[in-house]
Amino acid sequence: EPEVTQTPSHQVTQMGQEVILRCVPISNHLYFYWYRQILGQKVEFLVSFYNNEISEKSEIFDDQFSVERPDGSNFTLKIRSTKLEDSAMYFCASSEAQTGELFFGEGSRLTVL
Amino acid sequence: SQQGEEDPQALSIQEGENATMNCSYKTSINNLQWYRQNSGRGLVHLILIRSNEREKHSGRLRVTLDTSKKSSSLLITASRAADTASYFCATAGGNNRLAFGKGNQVVVIP
Numbered sequence: 001e002p003e004v005t006q007t008p009s010h011q012v013t014q015m016g017q018e019v020i021l022r023c024v025p026i027s028n029h030l031y032f033y034w035y036r037q038i039l040g041q042k043v044e045f046l047v048s049f050y051n052n053e054i055s056e057k058s059e060i061f062d063d064q065f066s067v068e069r070p071d072g073s074n075f076t077l078k079i080r081s082t083k084l085e086d087s088a089m090y091f092c093a094s095s096e097a098q099t100g101e102l103f104f105g106e107g108s109r110l111t112v113l
Numbered sequence: 114s115q116q117g118e119e120d121p122q123a124l125s126i127q128e129g130e131n132a133t134m135n136c137s138y139k140t141s142i143n144n145l146q147w148y149r150q151n152s153g154r155g156l157v158h159l160i161l162i163r164s165n166e167r168e169k170h171s172g173r174l175r176v177t178l179d180t181s182k183k184s185s186s187l188l189i190t191a192s193r194a195a196d197t198a199s200y201f202c203a204t205a206g207g208n209n210r211l212a213f214g215k216g217n218q219v220v221v222i223p
Contacts, residue, residue, distance in 0.1 A: 035213075042201075043213040043216075044213075093156075102158060104157070107154070107155050
């Protein structure tokens with residue numbers, strides 16, 4: 001069964017460092033998303049991506065964040081200068097349709113020290 | 114903004130009992146979806162109900178949607194220990210984002 005894969009599963013970084021989280025969405029999906037979940041809290045939307053551009057972003061997704069689909073299979077989230085409050089589980093998701101079912105990866109846990 | 118909000122209570126039930134969770138939202142939607150998350154894992158889609166539907170079934174799951182009250186419920190019948198998880202509702206509107214609620218933790222005691 002096709003699945004969304006994410007790497008790394010866990011990353012520890014120092015405050016101020018750049019981090020890149022990688023995702024391989026399901027191959028025939030057209031819509032891609034990043035969400036984050038701070039421990040024990042709700043799942044927060046960060047950004048959606050369609051047709052090689054951002055289609056929606058939340059207020060959390062400020063200038064420190066960027067997304068890319070560099071090679072037609074990977075979908076990356078970059079945080080330029082990490083803050084302590086960026087510590088969270090980051091989930092990538094993909095879907096066939098704009099408001100359809102989302103398929104999530106297992107997440108990348110980011111710990112900022 | 115559209116936002117699913119579950120009743121925040123945690124549920125602890127005996128195996129075999131039914132579990133019901135509720136979700137309310139604030140604006141108009143195209144559909145409402147329920148997801149499940151096991152501790153430390155990704156979210157798994159359970160069921161999608163469109164705004165013109167009132168009830169939907171999938172196996173032991175039953176979802177209702179009342180657009181006049183902007184609320185939905187998820188019923189898990191004959192619960193099993195493996196149903197222990199957090200359950201999230203999420204609303205989809207005209208934009209390209211799915212807005213999740215806070216989640217409802219369910220513990221099924223064997």
